[in-house]
Amino acid sequence: MKRDYYEILGIPRTSGEKDIKKAFRDLARQIHPDVNKSDPEAEAKFKEAAEAYEVLSNPETRATYDSFGHDGLKRGGFQDFSQFSFEDIIRSFFSGSLFGEEMFGFSRRGPVKGQDAVVVVSISLEEAARGVERELEYEAVDNCEACSGSGAAPGASRKACSACGGSGQVQSVQRTPFGQFVQRGPCLRCGGRGSTVEKQCPECRGRGLANIRKKLTVEIPAGIADGQSIRLLEKGSAGENGGRPGDLYVQVHVEPHEQLIRDGDDLIYHLPLTMTDAAVGATLTVPTLEDKEEIAVKAGTQPGELKVVKGKGMPFLRGRGRGDLKIIMDVMIPHHLSTEQKKLLKQFAGMATDKNYTREEGLIEKLKAAFR
Numbered sequence: 001m002k003r004d005y006y007e008i009l010g011i012p013r014t015s016g017e018k019d020i021k022k023a024f025r026d027l028a029r030q031i032h033p034d035v036n037k038s039d040p041e042a043e044a045k046f047k048e049a050a051e052a053y054e055v056l057s058n059p060e061t062r063a064t065y066d067s068f069g070h071d072g073l074k075r076g077g078f079q080d081f082s083q084f085s086f087e088d089i090i091r092s093f094f095s096g097s098l099f100g101e102e103m104f105g106f107s108r109r110g111p112v113k114g115q116d117a118v119v120v121v122s123i124s125l126e127e128a129a130r131g132v133e134r135e136l137e138y139e140a141v142d143n144c145e146a147c148s149g150s151g152a153a154p155g156a157s158r159k160a161c162s163a164c165g166g167s168g169q170v171q172s173v174q175r176t177p178f179g180q181f182v183q184r185g186p187c188l189r190c191g192g193r194g195s196t197v198e199k200q201c202p203e204c205r206g207r208g209l210a211n212i213r214k215k216l217t218v219e220i221p222a223g224i225a226d227g228q229s230i231r232l233l234e235k236g237s238a239g240e241n242g243g244r245p246g247d248l249y250v251q252v253h254v255e256p257h258e259q260l261i262r263d264g265d266d267l268i269y270h271l272p273l274t275m276t277d278a279a280v281g282a283t284l285t286v287p288t289l290e291d292k293e294e295i296a297v298k299a300g301t302q303p304g305e306l307k308v309v310k311g312k313g314m315p316f317l318r319g320r321g322r323g324d325l326k327i328i329m330d331v332m333i334p335h336h337l338s339t340e341q342k343k344l345l346k347q348f349a350g351m352a353t354d355k356n357y358t359r360e361e362g363l364i365e366k367l368k369a370a371f372r
Contacts, residue, residue, distance in 0.1 A: 001069050003048065005051075005052035005055055005065065006052075006058055008027075008048055008049055008052040009024055009027060009052050009053065009056070010027070011023045013066070015056075017057065017219075020053065020056050020057055021053075023059065023336075024049060024050075024052070024053040024057075025341070026312045027049050027052075027244050028046065028049060029048050031045045031049060032046060032177065032233055033046060039074040044224045045199075047126065050060060053159060055220050056250060061073065061308070062280040063295040067085070069351075073279055075081070089292065093215065100237055101291065111239060111241050111242040111243035111244070112239055112241055112242070113237060113239050113243045113244055113246060113248045114141060114237035114238045114239040114240070114244070114245040114246035115140075115141065115237040115246075116236045116237075116246040116247050116248070117139075117140045117235070117236040117246065117247075117248050117249070118248075118249045118251060118287060119136050119138045119248065119249070119251070120186055120250075120251045120253060121134050121136065121218075121220070121250055121251070121252055121253065122253045122255055122256075123220060123252060123253070123254055123255070123256075124254070124255055125254055125255065125256075125257040125260065125262065126219075126222070126289050127244065127316055128219070128224055128225075128254045128314070129222060129223070129254075129289045129315060130221060130222055130269060130289075131219070131222035131223075132220050133218070133219050133220070134217070134218055134220060134242070135215065135216070135217050136215065136216045136217070136218055136250065137213060137214070137215050138216075138248070139211055139212070139213055139214070139238055139334045140211070140212065140214050140237040140238075140246075140248075141209050141212075141237035141238055142209065142210070142212050142237065142238045143208060143210075143238055144201060144203055144204035144207070144208055144209055144210040145203075145208060145210070145212070146201055146202070146204065146210075147201035147203065147204060147208060148204035149202055149208045149209070149238075150197070150201070150208055151197050151200060151204060151206040151207055151208035151241070152195070152197040152198070152200070152201055152206075153199040153200060153201050153202060155198040155274075156197055156198045156201075157197070157198060158195040158196065158197050159195060159196060159197075159198070160190075160195055161187055161189055161190035161193070161194055161195055161196050162196075163187050163189040164187035164189070164190060164194065166194045166195065167187075167194055167276040168186060168187055168190060168192040168194035168241070169186060169192070170186075170187045171186060174361060191271075193239055193241055201355055209238055209240065214235075216232070216235060216248070216249055218232065218250050220252060221317060222315045222317075223265070223314055223316055223317035223318075224252050224253065224254070225252075225262075225317070226250070226252065226253055226254035226262075227252070227253070228251075228252055229249045229250060229251050229252065230252065231247055231248070231249055232247060232248040232249075232250065233247050233251075234246070234247060235247060235248035236248050242363045254368065259287050260287065260288075260289070261371045262314065264314075264323065265313050265314045265315075265316055265323030266314070266323040266324050266326055267288075267289070267312065267313045267314065267321070267323065267324075267326065268325075268327075268328065269286055269287065269325060269326070269327050269328070270325045270327075270328050271281070271284065271286055271297075271328065271329055271330060272330050272332055273297065273301065273328050273329050273330060273332065274332055274334075275331060275332065275333060275334060276296070276353040277301075278300075278301045278302070278303075278329065278331045279299065279300065280299050280345070281297055281298050281299035281300075281301070282296075283295070283296050283297070284297055286309075286327055287372055288309075288312050288325060289312075289314075293309060293312060295307060295309065295327065297329070301329050302329070302331070303329060303330065303331040304328065304329065305326065305328075305329045306326055306328055306329075306331075307326075307327040307329070308324050308325070308326055308327070309324060309325040309326075309327065310324050311324065312324060312325035313325055313346070326342075
């Protein structure tokens, strides 16, 4: 049983011409036999997808299929693609008219953009707060140092390719079951460069490019967050045939701080607070990213209460200003008390009244009481 063409391309029956073309383009990239060399059914899958596109991209055959299915196509004389060779299908579909010759990235015709490079950099939270410079070292493709990118051995030179006349392209006429197609593609002799060398550079074998170690200093801005990337244009691998270089992506990893927790542009600190300090109040020192900050803990502070110190968080990555430092009160209850300590606490408990444990009404409680 033949599969439904819409199911093969993964599109609804209401899809338009652009949707059909895009679906086939995306699917073809995934199932092309040159990409899935380990899949023995790759060629059959590609033929199936090509046949589905051939039917659905043509308004007449699509209308026949929608009305009468596969049987209607057979009565109309349509032959399924299983009868044709894979080479015929490739020549018919990818002669340059449908997707262009670089659909799968196999062709070297014309300028080819260089590959992007990625480097991971680890910095501390303090460095993320003030900004920092880092010297990076990474591997990328660049002009061969031995031949300065010419691809020619010392003393040799480049000359126009005799096969393509220096254009880098050749044209041929192919006869297929679908008609006659004029195919334009890269010259195999010069690889699309339009020139050849008398003697190739022994280091890069005539390519003009080689893997090298690059060094670069990057400025990491203040306020950057863990996982963010910095894009440096054209600092990746060199392009081919005049193509522009790729880009360099610097992925920043901000290491966790021992005491402070980052929450967006704010910082959070859990302040260990003794029961006594929470009850009678105290002046304590808390850490910040620059120095230390003295804060006043009010008498009667409850566990989990929040105190905010404005402007002591992370700087805003875009624009001026900083986040806040949020201090959470972690009131510690003593354990392993001595006999004398237990006695004193019991004395306090006997002297305490309900008033000692009454919480002051906050704004929310006051508003609730006003509307009762």
